[in-house]
Amino acid sequence: MSDFSxxxxxxxxxxxYPAMASLCEIIIDTSEHELAQKLTQLAHHExxxxxxxxxxYQKDNLLWQINHADGTAVKVDNETxxxxxxxxxxxxxxxxxxxxxxxxxxxxxxxxGSDKLPxxxxxxxxxxxxxxxxxxxxxxxxxxxxxxxxxxxxxxxEYAVDSVLQKLCAQTNIPIxxxxxGDLAVSGPRKNGRAWQVGIEALDxxxxxxxxxxxxxxxxAGALATSGDSRRFLFAxxxxxxxxxxxxxxxxxxxxxxSITVAGSNCTQAGMLATFGLLRGKHAEQFLEEQGSVFWVSx
Amino acid sequence: xxxxxxxxxxxxxxxxxxSSLLAGAxxxxxxxxxxxxxxLAVYSESDSRVTAVEPIVSLRKxxxxxxxxxxxxxxxxxxxxxxxxAIAANEVQxxxxxxxxxxxxxxxxxxxxDTEFKDTRTAIxxxxxxxxxxxxxxxxxxNISKEYDFTSAxxxxxxxxDFNNKNTTLSLGINLETDxxxxxxGIPDPLTSLKVGQNPEHKSGGTExxxxxxxxxxxxxxxxxxxxxxxxxxxxxxxxYHSDPYKILSVLNTDGSLAxxxxxxxxxxYLYDSRPDSRSRQxxxxxxKIHLTEDVIDISYRYYTDDWGIKSHTLDxxxxxxxxxxxxxxPHVRWYSxxxxxxxxxxxxxxVDTSSADSAIAYASSDTRLGEFTGTTxxxxxxxxxxxxxxxxxxxxxxxxxxxxxxxxxxxxxKGLDLAPDLTAMTVLVGYSFEF
Numbered sequence: 001m002s003d004f005s006x007x008x009x010x011x012x013x014x015x016x017y018p019a020m021a022s023l024c025e026i027i028i029d030t031s032e033h034e035l036a037q038k039l040t041q042l043a044h045h046e047x048x049x050x051x052x053x054x055x056x057y058q059k060d061n062l063l064w065q066i067n068h069a070d071g072t073a074v075k076v077d078n079e080t081x082x083x084x085x086x087x088x089x090x091x092x093x094x095x096x097x098x099x100x101x102x103x104x105x106x107x108x109x110x111x112x113g114s115d116k117l118p119x120x121x122x123x124x125x126x127x128x129x130x131x132x133x134x135x136x137x138x139x140x141x142x143x144x145x146x147x148x149x150x151x152x153x154x155x156x157x158e159y160a161v162d163s164v165l166q167k168l169c170a171q172t173n174i175p176i177x178x179x180x181x182g183d184l185a186v187s188g189p190r191k192n193g194r195a196w197q198v199g200i201e202a203l204d205x206x207x208x209x210x211x212x213x214x215x216x217x218x219x220x221a222g223a224l225a226t227s228g229d230s231r232r233f234l235f236a237x238x239x240x241x242x243x244x245x246x247x248x249x250x251x252x253x254x255x256x257x258x259s260i261t262v263a264g265s266n267c268t269q270a271g272m273l274a275t276f277g278l279l280r281g282k283h284a285e286q287f288l289e290e291q292g293s294v295f296w297v298s299x
Numbered sequence: 300x301x302x303x304x305x306x307x308x309x310x311x312x313x314x315x316x317x318s319s320l321l322a323g324a325x326x327x328x329x330x331x332x333x334x335x336x337x338x339l340a341v342y343s344e345s346d347s348r349v350t351a352v353e354p355i356v357s358l359r360k361x362x363x364x365x366x367x368x369x370x371x372x373x374x375x376x377x378x379x380x381x382x383x384x385a386i387a388a389n390e391v392q393x394x395x396x397x398x399x400x401x402x403x404x405x406x407x408x409x410x411x412x413d414t415e416f417k418d419t420r421t422a423i424x425x426x427x428x429x430x431x432x433x434x435x436x437x438x439x440x441x442n443i444s445k446e447y448d449f450t451s452a453x454x455x456x457x458x459x460x461d462f463n464n465k466n467t468t469l470s471l472g473i474n475l476e477t478d479x480x481x482x483x484x485g486i487p488d489p490l491t492s493l494k495v496g497q498n499p500e501h502k503s504g505g506t507e508x509x510x511x512x513x514x515x516x517x518x519x520x521x522x523x524x525x526x527x528x529x530x531x532x533x534x535x536x537x538x539x540y541h542s543d544p545y546k547i548l549s550v551l552n553t554d555g556s557l558a559x560x561x562x563x564x565x566x567x568x569y570l571y572d573s574r575p576d577s578r579s580r581q582x583x584x585x586x587x588k589i590h591l592t593e594d595v596i597d598i599s600y601r602y603y604t605d606d607w608g609i610k611s612h613t614l615d616x617x618x619x620x621x622x623x624x625x626x627x628x629x630p631h632v633r634w635y636s637x638x639x640x641x642x643x644x645x646x647x648x649x650x651v652d653t654s655s656a657d658s659a660i661a662y663a664s665s666d667t668r669l670g671e672f673t674g675t676t677x678x679x680x681x682x683x684x685x686x687x688x689x690x691x692x693x694x695x696x697x698x699x700x701x702x703x704x705x706x707x708x709x710x711x712x713x714k715g716l717d718l719a720p721d722l723t724a725m726t727v728l729v730g731y732s733f734e735f
């Protein structure tokens with residue numbers, strides 16, 4: 001039953017398991033083994049539930065049904081409805097730059113670090129299938145023209161962090177930190193008001209980086225999310241092409257930072273702010289400053 | 300993007316949108332629970348005196364919108380023997396119980412104890428607290444307490460307001476109470492004789508009443524991340540019947556021997572308790588909570604004074620030591636000291652105090668609670684957290700009360716007697732809190 005591992009770090013337990021293409025960490029401020037086990041189990045279960053439900057790679061889940069509905073309307077459950085509402089609000093707030101229907105563009109792009117850019121034709125052929133405005137979303141029914149698809153990849157992981165934290169907080173008052181490979185949220189400060197100490201390496205999404213934890217972040221409330229493209233990019237014509245695509249042109253947003261880390265009241269909001277920052281390309285810092293955000297950008 | 304935004308607008312809009320996204324999921328599953336705090340206290344005094352068993356249950360529930368409902372039920376069962384107010388003598392003393400039926404003795408050299416003492420008290424309290432406007436909280440409370448011969452009902456209300464980013468809170472409170480006593484055997488006339496033998500009974504009173512008003516002004520201040528301090532000023536007054544209908548005072552001759560009752564030459568003379576029909580009091584309380592890395596220190600001081608002449612100091616210290624991740628140990632030390640009321644008398648002097656003399660007094664009581672004494676408490680509490688809002692704890696406390704009361708050396712009949720013996724008592728309290 002143990003698809004997760006648990007280890008005691010001084011006076012608190014850390015549960016870990018792989019999911020959502022990351023190493024997921026649940027830090028529980030207790031030295032009670034049974035309780036830590038129970039909570040990590042719960043977190044693991046909830047993470048897999050979300051992963052299975054919204055994964056593009058799963059056959060026959062609700063997402064698969066939506067993306068293969070061939071033009072017919074599909075009734076969605078409460079949780080999916082809320083995610084669609086959120087995606088719609090993000091679409092409006094970003095004036096169309098954040099669009100969950102843009103996933104199909106990946107068929108033209110392979111971000112393998114090579115210089116193989118797609119042809120203009122192959123990208124243009126996909127553009128008619130991109131655009132949230134082409135979708136009908138109301139009263140729990142989602143109807144898309146055949147050939148279009150939705151992808152929760154830009155929201156899913158941060159939403160999972162928040163949802164897992166929420167489920168754990170419903171079970172205990174013990175301080176918790178949930179960290180999915182750099183996207184993290186805390187229930188509050190540690191016991192007796194101390195802040196959590198997060199090594200900066202825990203925020204680094206680049207597996208090849210050997211940054212040591214020489215910097216330590218102190219967090220007592222809210223969340224942090226990191227968006228970046230250190231792994232997925234193309235390099236051609238002396239230009240770096242990040243994997244964040246402009247849904248209007250089908251091409252990558254140019255001059256975007258390598259990575260952005262933003263602090264927020266929850267992980268979903270922090271992650272979306274980071275994504276919005278990337279979508280602004282060279283104006284990322286200016287945008288985040290205007291929003292009064294706490295953020296770190298690396299180019 | 301040509302998005303023209305006001306500063307912060309996107310960040311705030313995303314905060315709201317993500318809140319909505321996350322709120323829906325929680326709402327369906329989480330209904331606010333009832334938080335239950337239950338405890339059983341056993342209190343036991345030395346020398347086979349009073350034993351009290353007290354179960355308490357209190358419930359609290361968040362009714363939504365930061366409104367809290369509280370209910371508390373207390374049962375108090377007391378048995379044992381309690382001093383009747385007379386002092387020890389070098390002879391056997393006989394007394395009649397309040398109901399007039401039984402009589403009891405106090406052995407030579409022993410402090411007389413009323414053994415007819417048995418009572419059960421039930422109390423119910425209800426409270427309601429809610430926000431009022433943006434920075435205020437109001438609370439209301441009601442309380443009813445009933446025992447065989449005594450009923451008390453009270454209403455209270457308070458308002459608290461935050462300032463300085465919730466670093467300062469000011470509160471104002473009022474408590475109004477009315478007490479009725481329907482004494483067993485009737486209310487005795489003040490400073491009249493206890494009926495022991497053939498002397499007449501002086502009980503013309505039926506029920507008596509008193510009203511109590513208290514006002515509180517408080518300020519709570521966050522001094523820094525580790526230290527919270529609170530200052531409370533209380534002013535109160537009570538009016539009505541304050542005497543204890545069961546307490547008597549010994550009347551002594553100048554040599555310390557028990558005086559004879561003028562109404563019956565075969566009986567000794569004991570007079571009933573008599574206290575003023577008004578009392579006004581003020582107190583100042585200063586409390587502090589200090590957070591160390593894991594542990595918490597609680598230290599407070601209270602000064603009290605009233606127009607009965609009583610002044611008291613209380614110093615209370617607790618240290619909560621966290622260990623093992625979910626357990627704590629909390630040693631406790633409390634020191635209390637008070638001066639005697641103006642009309643406190645250890646005994647009455649026949650020639651000086653009683654009605655035949657020119658210096659006859661109007662009020663007198665030998666109730667040890669109005670006397671001069673110091674009380675120290677040493678306690679230890681152990682608690683273990685078993686889950687969310689789920690805790691088991693046990694507390695043991697040892698209390699010692701030493702009196703300062705003596706008779707002059709000229710009262711030779713009192714030689715060798717311990718007139719105001721120390722009181723020691725032990726309390727064991729077991730508590731269990733959970734939610735459902």
